[in-house]
Each structure stands twice: as structure tokens, then as C-alpha cells.
Amino acid sequence: MTDAADSSRLERRRAILAAMLPHVPFDGWSDRTLRRAAADADLDPAVARLAFPGGAAEVIAFWSDEVDRAAVAAYAARDGDGMKFRERIAYLVRARIEALAGDRESVRRALTHLAQPQHAGLGMQCLYRTVDELWHAAGDRSTDFNFYTKRLTLAGVYSSTLLFWLDDESDDSTETWRFLDRRIAGVMRIPARRQKLQQAGQLFPNSRRFARMVSERLREGRVG
Known part of the structure; x- marks a missing residue:
């Protein structure tokens, strides 16, 4: 993976995390919350799954x-x-x-x-x-x-x-x-x-x- 790709992936991961944290107190840490965070960050759910396969x-x-x-x-x-x-x-x-x-x-x-x-x-x-x-x-x-x-x-x-x-x-x-x-x-x-x-x-x-x-x-x- 190139430096540019690494940087882009890191940015996506940070964007998803930032979008996910406000939901967690109400919905917990779940794949459903992860999908909601991806939507809030204007990312396709498949992209979120690639960013966080776990x-x-x-x-x-x-x-x-x-x-x-x-x-x-x-x-x-x-x-x-x-x-x-x-x-x-x-x-x-x-x-x-x-x-x-x-x-x-x-x-x-x-x-x-x-x-x-x-x-x-x-x-x-x-x-x-x-x-x-x-x-x-x-x-x-x-x-x-x-x-x-x-x-x-x-x-x-x-x-x-x-x-x-x-x-x-x-x-x-x-x-x-x-x-x-x-x-x-x-x-x-x-x-x-x-x-x-x-x-x-x-x-x-x-x-x-x-x-x-x-x-x-x-x-x-x-x-x-």
C-alpha cells in the first residue's frame, strides 16, 4: 500500500470514528452503529467495512x-x-x-x-x-x-x-x-x-x- 493510500485510509478511519462516537452512548458499539457512522460521513457501508474489517x-x-x-x-x-x-x-x-x-x-x-x-x-x-x-x-x-x-x-x-x-x-x-x-x-x-x-x-x-x-x-x- 502506498503512502497516499495509507493516508487516505487513515483519514477515512478517523472520519468514521468521529461520526460514530456521538451514536455510541445511545446505540452502543455495534456494526449497525458503524453503518450509521459511515452514512453520516458520506461513505458507502462497503468502504466502512474495508476500513474496519473487524x-x-x-x-x-x-x-x-x-x-x-x-x-x-x-x-x-x-x-x-x-x-x-x-x-x-x-x-x-x-x-x-x-x-x-x-x-x-x-x-x-x-x-x-x-x-x-x-x-x-x-x-x-x-x-x-x-x-x-x-x-x-x-x-x-x-x-x-x-x-x-x-x-x-x-x-x-x-x-x-x-x-x-x-x-x-x-x-x-x-x-x-x-x-x-x-x-x-x-x-x-x-x-x-x-x-x-x-x-x-x-x-x-x-x-x-x-x-x-x-x-x-x-x-x-x-x-x-
Whole structure:
């Protein structure tokens, strides 16, 4: 595929996503909503299907990647070279959640959609990509076991903060950011967690095993 074709496809995907988000709070993430979005964007339904062959679930994954990019761009504009590592992570997590501020109900619906058994793997992949992007943007270049413990810990911090934010009615989400500050303390406990995981022999050679560990932590209520 040429650069021009890639650019055109990206533009179509963004147009469909923008048209779909207003419908999601009322109609959910479905192929029917995708078709309505295509019509709103003046695109043939067949074109929408080519843009998102995986249907609504693929739109959610694309949206997640777009929000990741927005958070990283916000951090780059902030120039965090003078920030401590924990401040960089806190800023990136907050920037990502703030990028979702106008679509809270769509986020809630997306989490419900990805919780379905047939989409659970995709949900974990999205979470993995998010925490990997945030750590990389913050300057993490680790390649050893620490690489995985950092991402596992941040997955808990981000997930719990996002869930808190969904029900936060405080002005400017101030309670969410206080909650985030408390959760960030967990990031600083990575060495202790790494030792515990090493003793248990729980290594993470790939994102699939990482996702399985995160899923177990979520089910057991040990996120964060």
C-alpha cells in the first residue's frame, strides 16, 4: 500500500470514528452503529467495512491507539525533560484520560464491549499497547525483566484510575487526579514487585502472557 493510500485510509478511519462516537452512548458499539457512522460521513457501508474489517471492535482498538497518540503528543508539547519519572507517568496517564473527557459514556460502553469473551483478548492488547506507549514516551528503555513489571504495574494504575474517573462527579475530575496520585505510589514499588514475581517465576516473554496476568489481577481485585 502506498503512502497516499495509507493516508487516505487513515483519514477515512478517523472520519468514521468521529461520526460514530456521538451514536455510541445511545446505540452502543455495534456494526449497525458503524453503518450509521459511515452514512453520516458520506461513505458507502462497503468502504466502512474495508476500513474496519473487524467491525465495531476494531473501531474501539483504533480509537484506543488514537488516544494513545494524543496523550504522547500532549506530553511532547509539555517537554517533560525536567520532570521526575513518576511525574512523567502521572502526566501521561492524566493526559490520556483527559483526551477521553468528551466521550465518557462511549468509554464505558467500550469497556463493556471489550469485556465480552470474544473481545477480551483485544481489550488486553489495547491495554498493553497503551501502557507500553506511555512508558516509552516517559523515557523507559528497559529490555530486561523490569520492562514487564513496569508495564504490569502501570496497567493496574491506569485501569483503576480510568474506572474511578468514569464515576467521578467532582469538578474538573479533581478526585480522579488525587486518586491517580495515590496510585502512582505503586509505580515506585516496582523493585519489590519485581522480586516477588521473580521468586514466583512469573516471566513475561510476550504480550499474551502479560495480558493473562493483567486479566487475573483484575478478576482478583488486585489492580493498582
